[in-house]
Amino acid sequence: MDDLDLIDRKIVAALMRDATQPVAQIADQVGLSQTPCWKRIQKLESAGVLTGRVALADPGKLGFGLTVFIGIEAPDHSAEWRETFAKATDSFPEIMEVYRMAGEMDYLLRVSVPDMTFFDALYKRLTDAVPIRNLTSHFAMERMKYSTAYPVDTRNR
Incomplete structure (x- = not known):
C-alpha cells in the first residue's frame, strides 16, 4: 500500500x-x-499503515518528570554488539525510543524516569549490560511541542 x-x-x-x-x-x-x-x-x-491504537498519557502526572536524551557511541559495529544492545534496551521499559543514527553518535535514546536518582540507576544498569564507548546525556527542561500525528497531506492532489 x-x-x-x-x-x-x-x-x-x-x-x-x-x-x-x-x-x-x-x-x-x-x-x-x-x-x-x-x-x-x-x-x-x-497493510501495516496503522500499527496500533493507544491512549496518550501525561508523563508528569504518571510520575515520569524527567526526560533524558542519551547519545551512545558504540565500541564496535558488529552484529553481536548490535544484538546485545538491542536486547539490553528492550529490557528497560524506561527507554521509550531507540534510533540508530548517522553522524557523531551511533544511537539516540529517549528515556523517561521519575528523577535523577532513577536516571543514575538506569545509567549504571545500562552500562553494566552492554559495553559502550561513550554515553552523553541531555536533560529536557521543558517539552515545548509534542505530537504523535504525522503531517499527512489531506488535500486532493
Whole structure:
C-alpha cells in the first residue's frame, strides 16, 4: 500500500488526531458511509499503515518528570554488539525510543524516569549490560511541542 488515496489519508489523519472516534464519525469526516470506512480502516491495519491504537498519557502526572536524551557511541559495529544492545534496551521499559543514527553518535535514546536518582540507576544498569564507548546525556527542561500525528497531506492532489 505505497500510495494512499485521499480518503485513506483522511482516515489516517482522523485516527491520528483521535483514535477513539466512532467509525460513523470518521466516515462522516471523509465522505463515506460506515461500512466502506470500516473496511478501509481494516485494510490500512492489515497493510501495516496503522500499527496500533493507544491512549496518550501525561508523563508528569504518571510520575515520569524527567526526560533524558542519551547519545551512545558504540565500541564496535558488529552484529553481536548490535544484538546485545538491542536486547539490553528492550529490557528497560524506561527507554521509550531507540534510533540508530548517522553522524557523531551511533544511537539516540529517549528515556523517561521519575528523577535523577532513577536516571543514575538506569545509567549504571545500562552500562553494566552492554559495553559502550561513550554515553552523553541531555536533560529536557521543558517539552515545548509534542505530537504523535504525522503531517499527512489531506488535500486532493
